[in-house]
Amino acid sequence: MLLRILSTVFMLFFIAACGSTPKDTASSSDAGTITETSSVSGGVAGGTQDDLVINVGDRVFFGYDSHDLSSDAQEQLQVQASWMKQYSEVSLTVEGHCDERGTREYNIALGERRAQAMKNYLIGLGVEAGRLSTISYGKERPAVLGSNDAAYAQNRRAVAVVN
Amino acid sequence: MKKIKILFFAILLLFNSNSLISEELEIGISQGSVKPTPIAITEFYSNNLNAVKVGRDISEVISNNLERSGLFIPLIKESFIQNNESLNKQPRFEDWKIIKAQHLLSGNVNIDGNDFIVKFKLFDVYAGKMIVEGGYRVGKNGNDWRRVSHIISDEIFERITGEGGYFDTRIVYVAESGPAGKKQKRLAIMDQDQANHLFLTDGSYMVLTPRFSPTSQKITYMSYINNEPRVYLYDIEKGQSEIVGDFPGMTFAPRFSPDGKKIVMSYTDSSIGNSEIYVMDLMTRMDERITNNPGIDVSPSFSPDGKKIVFNSNRGTRQHLYVMDVNGKNVKRISKGAGSYFTPVWSPRSDLIAFTKVEGGQFYIGVMETDGKNERMISKAFHVEGPTWSPNGRYLMYYKQSQTFTDSEGNVKSGGESRLFMIDITGYNEREVITPLEGSDPAWSPLLQ
Missing domain, CATH: 2.120.10.30 (TolB, C-terminal domain)
Structure with missing residues (x-):
């Protein structure tokens, strides 16, 4: 939950930095409640990567050596699935990533499992399988640098990227 | 005689590494130790000025290889008594015993057309005899001489340790x-x-x-x-x-x-x-x-x-x-x-x-x-x-x-x-x-x- 709050704060900061008026999202402390998002929100076009990152949330996080979706992650993906239904022309590549505390080869396999877990959950929520593909980067593309638990937690992730 | 020496060396390795493994167990890392063999690696001799440098370079590559293996200590060249020209004719083993070289490598480089002819001899100083010798022809251009240096390094490593070489890799x-x-x-x-x-x-x-x-x-x-x-x-x-x-x-x-x-x-x-x-x-x-x-x-x-x-x-x-x-x-x-x-x-x-x-x-x-x-x-x-x-x-x-x-x-x-x-x-x-x-x-x- 801490991570979600952090990422929300980050998003708000990002929006503020863009100089736009975040009418829809600023009123909410939860990045998940974007039901009132119109096709243009926070100055970004709907159905784009920016829209996904700012108004929906593009990623979910995993525990150490795990590809299980937590309840937070599931909640996040429900929002993402609604967004996918709203923008039916959008297709996504789901990237699986790991922290640095494993070997390259094992982490490539684990990253793929994380990406698959996210993909399969979205399919379970009614997103067409043909709109989702996966790729694993293992530990090669950390989101946050640093050899510490906070960084590792941010790096154990699956991230949706609009194709 | 050579076989005995190699066997003795292998036993020494086993004995040293085993005894240290048990002592080091408390930190979880086994650190063996070996007693590296002192070896005199001389510059490969040439009377042709165009081959002197490559003779020196070959000797340096071999010396670095053997040193990095951890199983040899190449002796410093300043300690050598017999000069290369004289060594090229015949080693004076007494001169090498004084500096405690167990082995001695000598060699020479000659030029034949577009090729270097590289020859080497490895001696057992205390036995006073040659262990192995070899010769190679290699193009003068480029740095093919490096491969010859690695192949000679492998010969030396194999003859003295009894294990396969790994330098020409x-x-x-x-x-x-x-x-x-x-x-x-x-x-x-x-x-x-x-x-x-x-x-x-x-x-x-x-x-x-x-x-x-x-x-x-x-x-x-x-x-x-x-x-x-x-x-x-x-x-x-x-x-x-x-x-x-x-x-x-x-x-x-x-x-x-x-x-x-x-x-x-x-x-x-x-x-x-x-x-x-x-x-x-x-x-x-x-x-x-x-x-x-x-x-x-x-x-x-x-x-x-x-x-x-x-x-x-x-x-x-x-x-x-x-x-x-x-x-x-x-x-x-x-x-x-x-x-x-x-x-x-x-x-x-x-x-x-x-x-x-x-x-x-x-x-x-x-x-x-x-x-x-x-x-x-x-x-x-x-x-x-x-x-x-x-x-x-x-x-x-x-x-x-x-x-x-x-x-x-x-x-x-x-x-x-x-x-x-x-x-x-x-x-x-x-x-x-x-x-x-x-x-x-x-x-x-x-x-x-």
Whole structure:
């Protein structure tokens, strides 16, 4: 939950930095409640990567050596699935990533499992399988640098990227 | 006489390493020690001014090779009494006994047309006799003389230690550069002494985990070209690469079979998402799935007889090492300790399996017998992984990544660097293998043909 709050704060900061008026999202402390998002929100076009990152949330996080979706992650993906239904022309590549505390080869396999877990959950929520593909980067593309638990937690992730 | 000496040397090694292993157990790392042999490596003599420099260079390459092995101490040239011209005619063993050289290498270089003729003689100083001699013809241009230096180094190493050589070999590895988190990763190759360094890919796409063919100048590796992570085959002589197989999902963690005719690797069917082990025949291009388990199966490595495969799986509670027949039958777990085990590699001598281990937040490189007995750790670091064997089974190379420290804004202050290291498998003589950029995923070639 801490991570979600952090990422929300980050998003708000990002929006503020863009100089736009975040009418829809600023009123909410939860990045998940974007039901009132119109096709243009926070100055970004709907159905784009920016829209996904700012108004929906593009990623979910995993525990150490795990590809299980937590309840937070599931909640996040429900929002993402609604967004996918709203923008039916959008297709996504789901990237699986790991922290640095494993070997390259094992982490490539684990990253793929994380990406698959996210993909399969979205399919379970009614997103067409043909709109989702996966790729694993293992530990090669950390989101946050640093050899510490906070960084590792941010790096154990699956991230949706609009194709 | 020579046989006796070699035997004595081998016993000395065994005795020293064993006795120290038991003493060092409390820190978990076995550090063997050996008594390196003092050897006088003289500059190869030439009366032709155009060959004097290469004579000196050959001697230097051999000296550096033997010194890095940890089994020899090349004596400093300033201590030599007999000069090279005189030595070239006949060694005065008394002069070499005084400086306590057990062995003496002499050689000469002559020019014949466009070639150097390089000859060497290795002497046992105390026995007062020659052990081995040889001669090579090599083109004057370029630095082919370096290969001759490595071949002579191997002759010396083999004659004195009784083990196979490893100097006339190359290393392929991943050269890393650029900002942390976005490092460019390129295939690079170099001689084992770091000379003749060459990049094989341009860095426009990421490559990982290269491995040498045991029989040809080919490399298999994983590439992210076109954002499709797949196993590729690179022909060093032709400078060409091709994809291995036509798999609809990710293929990775490749290694050659001992005969070089097959590649074993992991494949993740994108409709399932689980990694299983496949063997691909490079001639027929037929593939065969050999594991079928809901766990992650990864990092396969053939036994030198080609009959078994050791691999890494998280079936069960944690990551462990398993051995199976090449058809996937008779799967047996071999790792028994606490912690998690990764990246097993079978020694070319058949006797040992090297691996990466993670326990209590520390990373280790270790070796165990092929049934999992007598596990011992030989290197320990914040992060160390991916061992590769020298072709004589005496040394391991791997890479370490240092801990990354960041400031309050998440910018890297220090660390996060990857470097190659090698070590004697007794746990003795660990040293960095210097590369122009950062390095990871080293793989040792067989002895060159």
